[in-house]
Amino acid sequence: VLCDHPLVPQGPKNLVYKAASLLRRYAGIKRGINIEIIKKTPVGAGLGGGSSDAAATLKGLNRLWKLNYGRNTLLPISAQLGCDVPFFLYGHTALGEGYGEIVTPLPEIKKKWVLLVKPDFMLSTKWVYRHLGKIGLTEPVNIIKMKTRQSQSGRKRESSLLGSSLLTIDKIRKILKDGIEKLIYNRLEEVAIAYYPVISQIKKELLEGGADCALMSGSGPTVFALLKDQRVGKKLRERMEKYKFSTWLVKTV
Structure with a gap:
């Protein structure tokens, strides 16, 4: 893994490297891969740049290696990389719960x-x-x-963080229709x-x-x-x- 930004690690500590290694091991792929990161997102800024790169790596290699894995297969792999990576597998608007491994798409x-x-x-x-x-x-x-x-993937939905909060998914969906500003926190x-x-x-x-x-x-x-x-x-x-x-x-x- 190579990157044009001096603050981004280029070896095994890089999330992209870890993502590729996990998927390669899971799929039993023998060959390696060279990945170059051209950084557009600020580093260490709280914007999820590393996590989104890791998710993109899983999705990209899934296509490149013609694995044809569905999201349910990639999700537990992504959860091993960090709390935010599963969210980026979905993209767009979504609700993340648990340690980030429970993702529910939203409007x-x-x-x-x-x-x-x-x-x-x-x-x-x-x-x-x-x-x-x-x-x-x-x-x-x-x-x-x-x-x-x-991750306790078999636990009941009510045991998630959302189940103990005042907001339900239906309420969140209704609020989103009026604008996301009401949910900002x-x-x-x-x-x-x-x-x-x-x-x-x-x-x-x-x-x-x-x-x-x-x-x-x-x-x-x-x-x-x-x-x-x-x-x-x-x-x-x-x-x-x-x-x-x-x-x-x-x-x-």
């Missing part, structure tokens, strides 16, 4: 312009979870154990802001500048803003670049 959201704003530092998911307990949110999570814990944001208040400042600037909503993405530090149209996005982009933040104006697919 597509309306196409939106999105502005991504990244301050000049990176955050690791492991660091954010380890600091959860330090600000009184919950006990620290052992990421290593969480990643290696076996990220508990990890509280941890990151406690140590890096600039994230809160970015959110404030985006909201004051006309964003429909703004939230930290994943484990951060990137903040995304949902926008009414491209015009608002261009205006906000100019505003944020004055602070020397990296920005990307994109549209949902």
